[in-house]
Amino acid sequence: MEMQYQEAKDKFISTWGSLGTLWGINKAMAQIQSLLFISTKPLSMEEIMDELKISRGNTSMNLRQLMDWGIVTKELIPGERKEFFTTEKDVQELARQIAKERSRREIKPVIKTLKEVSSIEDDGTEKTKELIKQTKALHDLAETADAMMNKIVNQEQNWITKSLLKLIK
Amino acid sequence: MEMQYQEAKDKFISTWGSLGTLWGINKAMAQIQSLLFISTKPLSMEEIMDELKISRGNTSMNLRQLMDWGIVTKELIPGERKEFFTTEKDVQELARQIAKERSRREIKPVIKTLKEVSSIEDDGTEKTKELIKQTKALHDLAETADAMMNKIVNQEQNWITKSLLKLIK
DNA sequence: ACAATCTTTCAATAATTATTGAAAGTTTAA
């Protein structure tokens, strides 16, 4: 038996929500984004609280974070006092934005630390040599992976497909 | 003033450890792996507990998980009763293994759910059409990204550099 | 300026996740 709308919607929100960890955000944040992502119109805080059964404070804080991440925007609807919210609807632009933020928030700082650690003075001992060698290898890997991600992600429309084709060819 | 060995080591372990979330494992797990990664020889449970100041139970459980992930292996040292542990020392192989596991554990199941959700019957309403359209777009993105990652990661030696060159060219 | 409507903040609390440590389990050597 095939799923109906409500069941499919709930399943999507809970799955996508629990995937939050994969892109480094919390459950409520991910669920709010999911809800907006499949909504046909901008939603008010009231509607979001109501749909997801979360408190006003929680909704407010998580909407703010989503705006900080640059994937949700406030929409002003003429004649309405409330604020309404929408999320980026284009998946590629969404992925671009998420990748950019993760690089900035997490990967770049780690690369910096790896650089520092791998630059300590070589005192000639085996353990120091090993620390330098291994952190240098990680640094190079992280830097290359980060550069690659940024490169892929800053391409024009359809970058994923294009990139994949290049790799396969 | 430049860092000395011990300070650099501690900094590496704590940075790499806190980055655990990025690749979906917990702090202790990441720290154990870090410690092994820069060690010049296999370490016993005793030594790991001691270095990281964590309990025997914690060490045992996290070592098991690292072995499940395929990035730490048991080493039997002749004449020794204890078990010793080592981690994959090659960063590229390490990245390969981690990417493979994350795909299997997290990405593949999500792709499956997105497929199901995007396959519900179109009842003609706007909201159903939107749900189908958006989850289908996410499904395609996730599937392509996963395929790309696997492709990149299954290349031979120096895959990252090679892949990057292809993309930049 | 006032009051109605709406949003944000944040201390208290709840929920989740990680860690401990002691008991039970296993392996090895004699």
Next chain:
DNA sequence: TTAAACTTTCAATAATTATTGAAAGATTGT
């Protein structure tokens, strides 16, 4: 077979992280 040396398990506890809700803060219309 026994006991020593070691590892695993898991219920209890600690630490961390998320959530609530009510008070304070904004904004808008009259």
